[in-house]
Structure formats: C-alpha cells, structure tokens
Amino acid sequence: HKGLFTAVSAIAFSSMIGLIQTGKKIGWGPFGYLYEWDGETDQIVKKYDPENRKGEVIFYGASNFRLWKEMEEDLKEYKVQNHGFGGSTDVLLMKYAEKLLYPYDPKIVVFQTGSNDYVRMKGSVQEIAQDCIRIKKEMFEQIHQNLPETKMIIMAGILMPRRDTY
Numbered sequence: 001h002k003g004l005f006t007a008v009s010a011i012a013f014s015s016m017i018g019l020i021q022t023g024k025k026i027g028w029g030p031f032g033y034l035y036e037w038d039g040e041t042d043q044i045v046k047k048y049d050p051e052n053r054k055g056e057v058i059f060y061g062a063s064n065f066r067l068w069k070e071m072e073e074d075l076k077e078y079k080v081q082n083h084g085f086g087g088s089t090d091v092l093l094m095k096y097a098e099k100l101l102y103p104y105d106p107k108i109v110v111f112q113t114g115s116n117d118y119v120r121m122k123g124s125v126q127e128i129a130q131d132c133i134r135i136k137k138e139m140f141e142q143i144h145q146n147l148p149e150t151k152m153i154i155m156a157g158i159l160m161p162r163r164d165t166y
Helices: 002-026 038-047 090-100 115-120 125-146
Strands: 057-061 080-082 108-112 151-155
Touching: 038 090, 057 090, 090 125, 115 125, 125 151
Parallel strands: 057 080, 057 108, 108 151
Antiparallel strands: none
16 A cells, blocks of 8 residues: 555656646646746747837737737738737736837737636636726726827637636
8 A cells, every 4th residue: 555655646746746847837727827928028029129110010918819820921911010928917918018018119009818817816707807807997007108109909808618717
C-alpha cells in the first residue's frame, strides 16, 4: 500500500505542477491568474511601432482578435493593427492602454470585451453583470479622457457554451 500511495501522490503532485505551469505560461485553467501578459503585449509593440503607426484602426480585446491572424490581409483596404491579447479582461485592457493604445493615437478602436470578465468574476449573475457594467464604464471613460478624438466601436462579449466552467 505504501508504494501505491507514493505513486498516487507523485502523480497528483506532478499534475498540480503541470497545472501551475500551464496557468503561468498560457493563462489557462485554475492557475490562469498566474499568467503575465507583458511578453504578449511586448510582441504587439514590437510588431506595430507606435512612432510610425499613429492614427490607424486598432482592434483591442481578447483572443477573438488575437487569433485572427489574417486581420491585416482581410481588412487590407484599411490601416489596421491587431492589439488583441489572449484572456484579456477590461481591467487588463485599462492596464495595458498606456502601452497598447495611447501611444498610437488611433482613429478608431474596435473593442471585443466581456467574455473573459464574466467567466472570471464571482457572485450572483446580477452582481457579476453590475460589476461588468461598472468596470466597462470606468474603462471607456478612461480611454475617452486619454483619446478624446478617437471613435470607439464595442463588440459585445460572447458567452460560449461551457465557457463558465474552466
């Protein structure tokens, strides 16, 4: 029995380490909160030089944008930039606006926001909805203060089936 207990303990420990590493590296699972977005956002700045790409259309949001790899080709008649970073929430969009929005002085910002906020918040459905609305108002007011001439297009968050359970 001792050997079986040792083997099961080793498997459980290895699984926990794997979940922690997965959360830290890609922001997925019960330890997704350990993920740091700096590497991903640094790549966006590297791709789109803020000194040479001012006044364009920026798509700003989560993985629905980040995974749209052909965006620039699909929208080639417009000058667009894909500033989507996976797993982003409104709080993270506000945090990284200093790096990913304001230096670019965009003409238009297209937001995809809400899905990650909703699934990560705790409380009743009504409490979560109220918190989402409060944070969104704060985010859009902050962005409008910093970019008063910028037009904003907001796409609603989409709750995907089984998305509410990681």
